[in-house]
Amino acid sequence: MRFEFATASRIIFGPGTLEEVPALAAGFGRRALVVGGSTPARTAWLVERLTELGIACASLRVSGEPTVALAKEGAALARRAGSELVIALGGGSVLDSGKAIAALTTNPGEPEDYLEVVGRGLPLSRASLPCIAIPSTAGTGAEVTRNAVLGVPESRVKVSLRSPGMLPAVALVDPRLTLSLPRPLTLTTGLDALTQLIEAFSSNKANPLTDSLCREGISRAGRSLRKACTDGGDIEAREDLSLASLCSGLALANARLGAVHGLAGPLGGMLGAPHGAICARLLPFVLEANLKAIGHGGVSSGLTARYAEIARLLTGKSAARAVDCIHWVKELCAEFAVPALAELGLREEEIPPAVAQARKSSSMQGNPVALEETELRGILEKAL
Numbered sequence: 001m002r003f004e005f006a007t008a009s010r011i012i013f014g015p016g017t018l019e020e021v022p023a024l025a026a027g028f029g030r031r032a033l034v035v036g037g038s039t040p041a042r043t044a045w046l047v048e049r050l051t052e053l054g055i056a057c058a059s060l061r062v063s064g065e066p067t068v069a070l071a072k073e074g075a076a077l078a079r080r081a082g083s084e085l086v087i088a089l090g091g092g093s094v095l096d097s098g099k100a101i102a103a104l105t106t107n108p109g110e111p112e113d114y115l116e117v118v119g120r121g122l123p124l125s126r127a128s129l130p131c132i133a134i135p136s137t138a139g140t141g142a143e144v145t146r147n148a149v150l151g152v153p154e155s156r157v158k159v160s161l162r163s164p165g166m167l168p169a170v171a172l173v174d175p176r177l178t179l180s181l182p183r184p185l186t187l188t189t190g191l192d193a194l195t196q197l198i199e200a201f202s203s204n205k206a207n208p209l210t211d212s213l214c215r216e217g218i219s220r221a222g223r224s225l226r227k228a229c230t231d232g233g234d235i236e237a238r239e240d241l242s243l244a245s246l247c248s249g250l251a252l253a254n255a256r257l258g259a260v261h262g263l264a265g266p267l268g269g270m271l272g273a274p275h276g277a278i279c280a281r282l283l284p285f286v287l288e289a290n291l292k293a294i295g296h297g298g299v300s301s302g303l304t305a306r307y308a309e310i311a312r313l314l315t316g317k318s319a320a321r322a323v324d325c326i327h328w329v330k331e332l333c334a335e336f337a338v339p340a341l342a343e344l345g346l347r348e349e350e351i352p353p354a355v356a357q358a359r360k361s362s363s364m365q366g367n368p369v370a371l372e373e374t375e376l377r378g379i380l381e382k383a384l
Contacts, residue, residue: 001207003205003207003208003209003254004254005207005209005210005254006146006164006167006253006254007144007167007171007250007253007254008133008143008144008167008168008169008170008171009167009168009169009170010169010170010171011144011170011171011172011173011246012170012171012172012173013172013173013242013243013246014173014174014175015174015175015176015235015239016174016176017172017173017174018134018172018174018176018177020172021046021049021087021089021132021134021172022046022049022050022052022053022055023053024132024170024172025050025053025055025085025087025132026053026055028084028085028130028132028169029055029083029084029085029130030054030055030056030084031055031056031057031058031081031082031083031084031085032050032055032056032057032058032083032084032085032086032087033057033058033059033060033074033077033078033081033083033085033086033087033101034046034047034050034057034058034059034060034087034089035059035060035062035074035086035087035088035089035090035094035097035098035101036059036060036061036062036088036089036090036094037061037062037063037089037090037091037093037094037136038061038062038063038064040061042089042090042136043059043089046087046089047059056081058077058078058080058081058083060073060074060077060097060101062090062093062094062097064093065093065151065158065268065272065274065275066093066094066096066097066100066148066149066150066151067150067151067152067153068111068112068115068150068151068152068159070097070150071097071100071101071104071111071148071150071161072104072110072111074097074100074101074104074105075100075101075104075105075111078101078102078105078129079105083105083129084129084130085102085129085130085131085132085169086098086099086101086102086105086129086130086131086132087131087132087134088131088132088133088134089134089136090134090135090136090137091135091136091137091139091140091189092135092137092139092140092142092189092275092276094136095133095134095135095140095142095143096140096142096147096148096149096150097148098131098133099128099131099133099142099147099148099161099166099168100148100150100161100166101129102128102129102130102131102166103124103128103129103148103161103163103165103166104161105128105129106126106127106128106129107124107125107126108126109122111150111161114161114163115150115159115160115161116159116160116161116162116362117157117159117160118152118155118157118159119159123163124161124163124165124166126165127165128163128165128166130168130169130170131166131168131169131170132168132169132170132172133168133170133171133172134172134173134174134177135173135177135242135245136177136178136181137178137181137185137189137245138175138178138181138186138189138190138193138238138241138242138244138245139188139189139190139191139192139193139245139276140189140192140193140196140245140248140249140275140276141193141196141245141246141247141248141249141250141251141252141253142249143168143171143172143173143246143249144167144168144171144246144249144250144253145167145249145252145253146162146163146164146165146166146167146253147160147161147162147163147166148160148161148162148166149265149268149275151268151269151272152269153272155269156269156270157266157269157270157357158265158266158268158269160362167253171246173242173243173245173246174242175235175238175239175241175242175243176235176238178238178241178242179232179233179235179238180232181232182232183229183232183336184336185276186228186229186232186241187225187229187280187332187336187338188274188276188277188279188280188338189245189276190221190225190228190229190241190244190245191225191276191279191280191283191329191332191333191338192275192276192279192280193217193221193241193244193245193248194217194218194221194225194244194248194283194329195260195261195279195280195282195283196248196249196251196252196257196261197213197214197217197218197221197244197247197248197251198214198218198283198287198310198325199252199256199257199258199260199261199363199366199367200213200214200248200251200252200255200256200257201214201215201218201251201306201310202258202290202303202306202307202310202368203255203256203257203258203366203367203368204256204366204367204368205255205256205366206255207254207255209254210250210251210254210255213247213248213250213251214247214248214251215309215313216243216244216247217243217244217245217246217247217248217251218244218310218313218314219313219314220240220241220243220244220247221240221241221244221314222313222314222315222316222328223240223316224236224237224238224240224241224244225237225241225332226332226335228240228241229336255366256362256363256365256366257363257366258286258290258363258364258366258367258368259282259286259289259290259358259363259364259367259371259376259379260279260282260283260286260363261279261361261363262358262359262361262363262364262367263278263282263286263354263355263358263364263376263379263380264278264279264282265357265358265361265363266353266354266357266358266361267341267346267354270346270350270353270354271341271344271345271346272345273344273345277338277339277344278341278344280333280338281333281338281339281340281341281344281383282341282379282383283329283333284326284329284330284333285379285382285383286379287307287325287326287329288326288382289371289375289376289378289379290303290307290367290368290369290371291304291307291322291323291326293369293370293371293375294368294369303368303369304322305322306368307322307325308320308321308322308324308325310322310325311323311324311325311328314328314329315328340383340384341380341383341384342384346380346384348381348384351377351380351381351384352377354380355373355376355377355380358376359373359376
């Protein structure tokens, strides 16, 4: 057995921890770039507090999915402002933007020099600016991952900027930030986290440390995702989902994912739809395809046992079988009306090119069984 485990230098979790950010920032320098979402009020208080502490702030807004152009703009802004740290407060798009900007600010050349797929894929040789990552959703776990997913709209693809040096200096998770999330966003981000937990747990690169994180996260998501969607003000359920999301990020950064994310990457670039919504729709159909591929009690019975354990963690029932994890996900998606891929903009004629791209993705290499082109097309046709 051999594996590695790496994560953010420091993780701070708990309701009310957001108040600690200004003091934490002061330990990294006197000039900060604050990256936030489309609502300025979300970060206005932080800029005010930092200014009171003598920290000069530049600000950048991320209004949609992050792009290479946005990351380039942010890095240029950080250089002009002499920023010594980056603070990213928002959803996965904001956190990925912040991590990408922190890396590109210190490394020479153009973003394309370091990008996978559409770039040269060179390693980021210089350390990133210190980054404080603060999620306002419970889904991506991006506060503890070593990559940033960036869109290239002109090519209709999403690509990764990736380096161990992109791990944030501080990941601060305050579940209170998620109390205001509307139900659709609570559902899709929560299912994104659950997908990451399930895929990391069944990945061909899973290890004992990631397994323990996935078990904890799946159990908490199973007992609290429906609760949070029903009552957004349930702080205990929100805390469970925030911890599940954190566990998912820790796990995926140190194991691989699978076919859901292998397909979701190309689809996100083609459709411009939210990543969480795509993952939520794909999850039950990928689980079905994987179970069908391995068979029940066949040569891969160990994987069947893993899926059965996932079902027990989700349902809380000791007699749950592997297929019950599919039923649980399907029932939740039906109850809260997860949109079909056609509603997200996918056309039938776009399925073959999406599959062709997905088969080359790094996530697909982590799927526990090799799915053929016809099986991947079947997944998308069912999800359409």
